[in-house]
Every structure is written in structure tokens, then in C-alpha cells.
Amino acid sequence: MAQAVQAPVVSIGPKTKTKAKKRYLKAKKERRKKRKTSQPGEQKAPKKRQEDEFATEESESSGNEAEEEAHDGEDEASVIPTHAKAKGDSGERPKKRRKLDTPPLRASSPPKDDIEVEENEQPPSEPRPRSPTPPVALPAFPQPRRPEAPSRTVLALQGLDKALIEAQVVDPATTLPLETSKDAQDERTGLSGKMRRRLQDLGITELFAVQTAVVPLLLSSPGSRSLYRPYDPPEDLCVSAPTGSGKTLAYVLPIVEVLSSRIVTRLRALVVLPTRDLVIQVRETFEAVAKGRGLRIGTATGQHSFAHEQSQLVAERATDLQGGSSKVDILICTPGRLIDHLHGTPNFSLQHLRFLVIDEADRLLAQSFQDWLAQVLAATRPPRPSEDLNTTPSDVSLSSTQSARPHPDALAPAFLHLLRDVPHVRTDIDEQKESSCQKLLFSATLTRDPAKISALGLRQPKYIVVQSPKTTGAASKEEGVLDFVMEKFTMPATLTEHMLVCESAIKPLMFFHLVHAHKVTNALVFTKSAESTARLVRLLEFFEAALQNSQSQDKGKVIAARAYSSDLAPSERKAILEQFKNQEINILVCSDLISRGIDISHVSHVVSYDVPVDFRKYVHRVGRTARAGRAGDAWTLVEEQEARYFKTMMKEADHLGQVKRLRVPETDVESLKPAYETALARLKEFYARSS
């Protein structure tokens, strides 16, 4: 075949070789031979290059496959140009493109799509027909992504009341300074210049956290200052804030501001509290804040006779007035006495109520006395217009003659349909009129029990929760709300808590040790009952007397202690509380009667001589100190057999870590033992004599 393609030799004569030609041919042959031996790889080079190329292509090809695997799951946009990207990244000069119609390098390569590839890429094994049009790049769509799983907190909040989930969480450290230089109403708080000056006179220069949230909400929203809102009834409010954080002023300020615009005295604000002591305390706050506003404040606790209270509350009792009659704008009361007046005092009406405050709400909601809540709520709501009250214009003359009841004093707008001598003409555009009463619930341990909350019939309630993310460890708003829902209560930041585990037999001795060694005075000491209160006070008196009579050099000052319990008459209790406030009494030993709400600023220590029955009680007890940003210490004496129960209770509340454990070695109480023995002997004698 090589011969066939050889060029024809042109012969000039017969085929004879001259000597010279022979020499020439021989030399030529040798030259060829020499060339062959000196460059043996020269002829193989093209084949080797092909093999090299093949090897490179193979490695590149497998590299691309690996890359594609690595990119599996990424956006299409990032997968398609993988090889191009890799080349661009390497910084190599782009190589010349060549068409795939070049001879195939490997006959066994599988067929591939007809595309242009770069020279050093793996080419298809066979030439393929070329596409008439260049390939169109597919639009890159983002790959579908699996949505992030909701956090455990969000899942935990699912199914809860929307109002709870949307609670406003306020940092307890928040404050708002009060502007006193201007007379105009403050836009941030809604407080008038007059109110801000009054607060300054009372030594209040800033609003506390709970007040910064509640006051503007009750004063700055549209219509919030109206005394009646039958077509635009106000939303109700539930507030949870730590003990001593200023919840009382949070409702007193807006009530005084709104009611100050009233012309006629009607019962427009009702504050319900669980104990008489708290009623007196809240009255004092109202009187201090409302000074000079002309508002009339009354109380109903059963401390005075019923007739006396009636005369204080209602002006007109002889004539039945549909609109009621009131001598007070604000009434502060306990639930029992309130029900007595609802049933037994003529013209005592709640139809004009603009505010209904339930302070210490969880305690009051747990109190089912005479179903007081349902009765109070019913008295604030207008009765549904009955059929016989709905008249047509043709009935007007008839209706006007039916005036059976005396002239009404005044009816609240939502109650106007009760009028007999004014015809109620129903039209298609009649709007339902509702009670203007805004319910405000406050507590440091507000219940989240849906059954109890629903009994209140709240109207679009809003929750405000003063809760520290630092103390509860809650990182987000959802976690703050979850802590609130899980009833993890926030303690005052300035409170230090201690527990002391001891044998029951030496518990009084440990208490006396605290009093003397840790200077636990200006203290409230809580016991489990009125009886144990009296016993502990007596033992302390005997102990103090024995200590003074002892030979000990360091006797210290005599501690004055008194018992405070429901066994005492109200007047006695009031006098003792005054003495304690004036620091004539150093230690007030009490039952849980005053564990809630009582505000005595100088209380620097709280001792739970008997462990509280539940965590709620613990929160309120220890909350009698460390109030309004002041420092305070709380001590719990735990008998050995109670230690497990107490620790479990604290652990369940996520609070055990905050309580420091105090260890008192026997040697520390050795010096007090003789006086203690004497006191015990005298106590035994005392009870033996009195029995």
C-alpha cells in the first residue's frame, strides 16, 4: 500500500548505477540509519503524546465526577459550570478550543452529546453530528430547601392563648425619667404636668419598668381618657411583675389621671384586694397621688359597721335610682364586703365603672367566696335588652306613659335601654353598647391557669410581663414568654437568698444565732400558724432576757419582737404595724397574713422560720424585702426532714441555684446555748401554768 502511494520514478535511460551514484546512495542509507539510532523516541512521540493526553483526560474526568458529587445538593447554578470554574480558578490561560470532529483518540469511548469542549478535556470517542444551534443555558432555580425546624420554645408555645404568646416582655432594669420642667402632657408617658410635679413632691423622679409599660398603655391610646366607651370598649390588661417593682403606682397613676376629668362623682374605679391591710396601704397611695384632684376615695373592708360603710359609700338610699348613687369615685375593698354592698346597699351600682383592678389576682381568683367574681362582673355589664323593652316608633306614646320608676340619677350609656320613660327604638344601624369597664389584673405570681383566666371574661387582653432574661436565662422574647407560661417567677435583682438546714431540736437556736451573728433585725419572720407565731415570740423574749442576765461580755442590744397574726384585733394589728414601721419593734413574727403586698421600706431581712408550703408563698414572703431597688436578704430555716421537699420545690421552680447554703458549725452556737436552755425551761413553765 505504501508503494501504491509512492511517487513515480522518472527513468531517463537504462537502470544502471554509476560509482558515484552508488556512493551517494550508500551515504544516504547510512545517514538514515544514523538518524534512526540517534533519535529512537522521535517517531513514537505522537503516540506517547496521545497516551499522555488520555491519562490527563481520565484524571480530569474523574476529578469532575468527584466534584459533582461534592456539589450534590447545591444550587443548579453552582453545579453546571463546575469544570469551567475549576479552570478559571487555577489561573491557567484559556486553551484553544477545538472541534470534536478531530480524529477520535479512543475507539472504545462511549458516545457523548455533541458539545464543544476545551482541548484538554475528555473528548467524546466518536465524532457526533453537530447541533445546528448553540446549546441554551438553562435558567438556574434555587433548589427547594427544607424549612428550618421550629425551636423547642416555639413548639412549646403552640396551642397557647394568642394573648399569652404575644405578651410584652419588659426588662426589670428599664426606667423612664420624669420630665418636670414642662407643664404640658408628657408624650412618652401620657402623664400631665400636674401629676409629674406631684410625683416629684413624693420623691418619685422616674417610672419603674412595670410603670413604663402600663402607664402609657392606659393613658396614650385613643379614647383612653374617656369616662365612657360604649362603642369602643377598652382592652383588658394582665400584668405580672416581681414583688416590690411598683405595680400599685402602675394602676394608681392612670386611674387618677383619667378620673380627674370627671364632673359628677360616680363609682368609676373599684380596686379589689385580698386583705384589709392591703386596702389601707393602697388607699394611702391613692390619697398621696390624688391630692388636690378632688377625687373621693372610699374603702370597704368590714372594719367598720355595715351601716357606717353604707353611709360612706352611697348618698341616696331612700329612693331607688336606676343610675345608682355614689359618694366616692374610687372604692378600695375586700371581695367579701364588696358582695355585701352589692346585695345590701340600695343604689350601690357598678354600671359606671371605668376601671376594675384585681390586685394579687391569683390569690383572689383562687378565692371562691360567694362566687364574688361572677357577681361583680355581672354588675358591670348591661343586661341584654329584653323583647318588651324594644319598641317601635308607634309604641312611643304607650311607652312614655309607663314611667313606673322614679327619676333616674343617671344611667351609664350602656344601660340606657333600661329607661322606661324614654322609648328604645330599635333600628337596623343600632350598634351594641358595651360596658366601659377596663379590667386590670396584677400579681407577682399571676396565674396562667386558662380556666381561672377565662372566668374573668377578658376583652382582648394584653399581657405585660416584667421578666429578666438574665435571672431566668431566657435568651429570646419567646423564652421569656415561655418562662412566664411555665410560672417561673422573677425575683427582685437586689435580693440575696440563703437556706440553713438544721435539726428540728435546735431550729430556734439557729434562728437566735441568725439574729445575733448575722444582724437579722428589721426583719419579718414567717411561721406556719398564728399559734407558732406567739410561741416563737415568747421564746425569743425569754432568750433575750436570759442573755442579758448571763455573764457574757458581748450581750448586744435587746431585740424587741412582736407577734402579728389574725388572732389580734384590727386596731391592735394596725398599732403593731405602725410600731414596726417606726422601728420600735425589731422583729415582727407573723403568719402568711402579711406575706403578700405589704410594703414596709426598711425591712432588710425576711426569715422563713417554717418553710413555705409552695413556691408562690415563698416568692411573696421573700418579696417583703429587696423592694424598689433596695438590697435585702431572705433566710429559710429548713429542718433536716424537710430538706428534700424544699430542694425539690426550688428545683422545680428552677430556683435552687439562686439560694446559697449556709452551714453553721456547733461551735458557733456554743456561746448561746446556756441562754437557750434557760429560755426553753421558762417556756415550758409558762405553758404549764397557762394550761
Ligand SMILES: Nc1ncnc2c1ncn2[C@@H]1O[C@H](COP(=O)(O)OP(=O)(O)OP(=O)(O)O)[C@@H](O)[C@H]1O
Ligand atoms: N417610680 C418609683 N420610684 C420610686 N419608688 C417607687 C416607684 N414606684 C413604686 N415605688 C415604691 O416601691 C415600693 C414597692 O411598690 P409596690 O408596693 O407598688 O410594689 P408591688 O409591685 O405592688 O409589690 P408586691 O407584689 O409585693 O405587692 C413602694 O414603696 C413604692 O412607693
